[in-house]
Structure formats: structure tokens, C-alpha cells
Amino acid sequence: MDTEPPIPFSYRFLFLYFEPLGAFFGTIINILDPLRYLQSLSPTATASAYSPLTQPIYDQLAAHLLFFSWSQAVVLRSTDDVKVWKSLLFGMFLCDILHLFASYRVLGPEVFFSPSLWRWEEWVNFVMLYGPGGLRLAFCAGVGVRSGEHKAIKSF
Template structure:
């Protein structure tokens, strides 16, 4: 049975507006400015060279980001069923874990775990993974949803 509840404003702002806009921006960066995206990944990536032969990878990432934007901006808006929200957001949290793992691998433990060593790009990338990712998990755990927001 669907569990409906008024989704708290902070969750609605993040998941229905802020993140979809950020993901949609990422679509354009990967399609039309892949060098910018490549250089934002790590200090080592600044020495990397963009090759047009790699563009399909950026195009596929853009497709992934477009799906995220659509899922949040459209699918989540279409329902107030907390169970649906939790399923979708938990799947996105799984993606967050892989993104963090990739960042850890490219940055190394010394940089990944030390914000004093982050470039502005790490601040954007990691804060956008830790912050919304943490809120995704909080939502899935029912934090702030009240008794009606609990699903079985």
C-alpha cells in the first residue's frame, strides 16, 4: 500500500530543483565542453588530453545525467508515494558510492580525506556527493518524514 506524506521542503528543494538543474548542467558540459569535465576530475587530469575518440564516453555520461535530471524533476514530482521516492533515491545513493570510490581512486587517500588539499573542483564534486548523498540516505531512513513516512 502506498505511503503518502508531505515531503519536507528541504528534500523537495534539493531533489526536485537543485539536483536536477545540476545534472542538466552536467549534460551540457559533457556534450559540449568535455575538456572542462575532464579537468575537473583530478589534479592529474589537468595533464590528460581530450581525444574526440573518447567523446562517446562523455556522451554516455551525459545520458546518465539526463536520466538523473528526468527521474528527479519528473518522476519524483509525479508521486507523493514515499516508497517510490525511497526506491529511486536509494538507487541514486548507490551511484553516489561509486562516484566517491572513483574520486578516492583518482585523488588518493591523502587528498580525498583532507579538504585542505582540495582544489575548488574537489569541493564542488565531493560536497555534491557527500551532501545530497547523505540527504538521500537520510530520506531513505525516514529522517524528517514523521510516522506516516515509514515504509515496510
Template sequence: MPPPRPQIPLPYRILLLYFEPLLALNGAVMAHFFPSRFLLTMSPSATAATYSPQTQVIYDQLAATYVLFALVEAVVLRVTSELSVWKAVVFGALVCDVIHLYGSCASMGVEVFVRPGLWRADDWVNLTLLYGPAVMRLGLLFEVGFGRGKTGKEP
């Protein structure tokens, strides 16, 4: 008889099946319909004059990527309870988080990035919504909260 499939703990399911897909869809809407605002939100050095309609294709492609991200979490993870699939998706998202954090650091400058007292309100929202889920992704990858003892078996 195969071992029972692990139950994904509720906090991970809430984050990955509901919260993050909604945030990703919000990002897609902003990137496609409000690219100027999206740029101002993501880059402290941008000004309202920085956006150019000639670059809209980049925002549209980014929006498509956000939609894909939302669908993978909201749909793919709903059709499986296989921990290996969840971990693969979460690992990919964690890699994305690291690249996003790198981009934020490059945009803000290291001296601002490491000093939250210098962050704008948009930075607080962006970085909090990156760090929190990134920590939870690490938790899922290391199976924190799965209720296993030292033997790795269900209680």
C-alpha cells in the same frame, strides 16, 4: 480507509525536484559540449592534452546518463507522493553517490581524498555537492524530518 500518504518535507523536495536536476543537466552540458573542461574538473591528474575526440562517445553517453538522472528526479518524483517510490529513486542515487565517491578517491588518491586541505577548488565543489546530498538522501531513507513520533504515525 488507506493510511494518508506522507508529505515529503520541503528540504528533500527542493533538493530532489529542483537543485539536483539542474546540477545533472549542467553535468550533461559540460560532458557533451566541454569534455576537456569536464575531465579536468573531475580528475586532478588530467591535463588539457588528456582529452581525445575519439573518446567523445563516452562523454556523450555520460551526458545521456546525467539527463536521465535529471528527468527521473524532476519528473518521476513530481508525479508521485508515494514514499516507497521516493525511497527507491533516492536509494539508486545514493548507490551512484558511493560509486562517484569511490571514483573521486581513486582519482585523487586516498592521501588527498581524506585531507580537504589538499583539495583543489574543483574538488571542493564536486565533493561538497556529493556529500551534502548523500547525507540528505540518508535522511530521507530514514525518514528524518517527517514529523512522526515513536509510533510511526503522523502527529
């Protein structure tokens, strides 16, 4: 009897624990300190760039991040079905592409393609967010994933 899950521990750790916690932390920051979040994404953002009138945008972004956190921490944990994992993670990869595009637009090609010009915030964004994006794509391509697809739904 084959009891080894088709999804390796490294993917499980990243997608079931690390990323959901990071997304949940992003949720809290967007609700409680949106200026900090804005400054982490835009090197030219100042206190005058934030307006309480734009808080609904940050609240909606917080909702998006909370959905990511829930999807990974709860939905992925409920199944070993590789098709479900691939479907959800590919959708998140598409979001990663738009996040990269947004970073490109605000930083410009001079900074975006020059790690020596990155602030610590860019290092965090690119390494901690887009590294896992590459791993999402690798998972979707089947890298390190067993070919047998378990379809058992587990309780959480």
C-alpha cells in the same frame, strides 16, 4: 483531513529543483566541453588527456546525468509515495558511492581524506554532490519524513 505532504519542503527543494538543474548542467558540459568536466574530476588531466575518440564515453555519461535530471524533476514530482521516492533515491545513493570511489581512486587517500589539499573542484564535487548523497541516505532512513505514505499520482 490531513493535507500536509509526507515529504518536507527541504527534500522537495533539493531533489525536485536543485539537483535536477545541476544534473542537467552536467549533461550540457559533458556534451559541449568534456575536457572541462574531466579536469574537474582529475587534477592531472590536461588537454592531451581528452581525445575525440573518447567522446562517446562523455556522451553516455551525459545520458546518465540527463536520466537523473528527468527522474528527479519529473518522476519524483509525479508522486508523494514515499516508497517510490526511497526506491529512486537509494539507487542514486548507490551511484554516489561509486562516484566517491572514483574520486578516491584518482585523488588517492592522501588528497581524498585531506580537505586542506582539495582544489575548488574537489570542494564542489564533495560538498555539492556528496552532501545531497548524505541527504538521500537520510531520506531513505526516514529522517524528517512523515510515516503516512500518500500514493496519489499527480499530473505534471
